[in-house]
Amino acid sequence: AYSDVEPKSYAPDWTFIADPVTLAEHSDFLFVTLAASAATRHIVGKQVINALGPDGMLINISRASNIDEEALLDALENGRLGSAALDVFEGEPKINPRFLELDNVLLQPHHASGTVETRKAMGKLVYDNLVAHFEGRDLLTPVL
Template identity: 45%
Template sequence: MSSGRILLLAPIPPEVRDRLAAENELVSYEKGASAPGFEIAVTTSMAGANAALFNLVPDLKLLLCNGTGLDAIDVAEAGRRGIVVRNTPDEVVSDTADFAIGLLYAVGRRIAEGDRFVRAGRWGAERLSPARRVSAMTIGIVGLGKIGQTIAARASGLGMTVLYTGPRRKDGVPFEYVGDVLELAERVDALILSCPGGAETRHLVDRAVLSRLGPDGIVVNVSRGSVVDEAALIAALESKSIRGAGLDVFDREPALDARFTGLENVVLSPHYAAVTLETRAAIGEALAGAVRDFRAGRKGAGAAQ
């Protein structure tokens, strides 16, 4: 077996790579090749891993995932094969929540639009119309997991009223639960999406939801691009049937729909919400710790959350 070696199934951030390389030999995987002898491999939430890949890495026992999302990893198949999947959901919480609030301000207060306005030399000859007071908004959070609850706490601390929806009511949270996303959209100024991706949430925010959100409404997405029907969102932005959107994720990233780039009422970000030095360091340490636990036979090697 490959004690001390880790198979890199996909490119990982350099800060995470360096942390793992400090204690291990990292070996790049050649796509489609058989790679016996590796008990540990690392992938990302976007690259994932499936049964076909598991067949090519037959000795795999621990799959590290740089990121929170597991919709691209066949977790059920991994479980059947006795493969532990260790993702990093806790490490990205704080920065992703901060970024969601940042996108809300960027859209509601037109910060990115104002920057373009000044750079284009339009200030003086023209004036921007009034923005919205973000701290007075009612927001609806779709998915009140760890990230959603942290967004809620940030927003509440800034003076916003917080409602939320999800598969079920959360015990012990001080925010109002709304069981239907359509009703939630009708009652709020902004929808912030922090739910998992996958088939159950695909196009959850569609034309009907956007219509209920209305011309003063804002959409912020820090979850997965698949949660939003992008064609319906672009139509709503083009017609100004919603006020705007702040998007950190896209359905086919990085090949986003080019129509987004021509719209003034959308703020675009390159899946950047958790990209901070602090989060990268925490992810690297969490994955390195999982490797140490696995090699020492400790149950702390972790499992998918």
């Protein structure tokens, strides 16, 4: 199942659930993969976390602002959420020390695209943009 603004035509075999609370109620694992915006700030708050429940796991691989960190910590400390896996944190690079005291949390640095292949592709793109610039051509990926 998934939640979004509207159903996606490319996911006809997946169940569309319009709101995150209902999605959490029907999930064992909730993966958060949202862009950061005013609309997504703390979209995973106390209601969503409580709906996921004491056997549920929250996995955030997007942006820290999407999670209400205080609500998350409270639920983890009090057994209302089973576990969490996080690679982004509010106030980075500092991590709330309460996370470090919990056995039901997996913490790791945000790697996003940290593979050999993507790093090589990034390097080639930088090189290609520099060559285009110095040859007076349009950049492949201009920053406006």
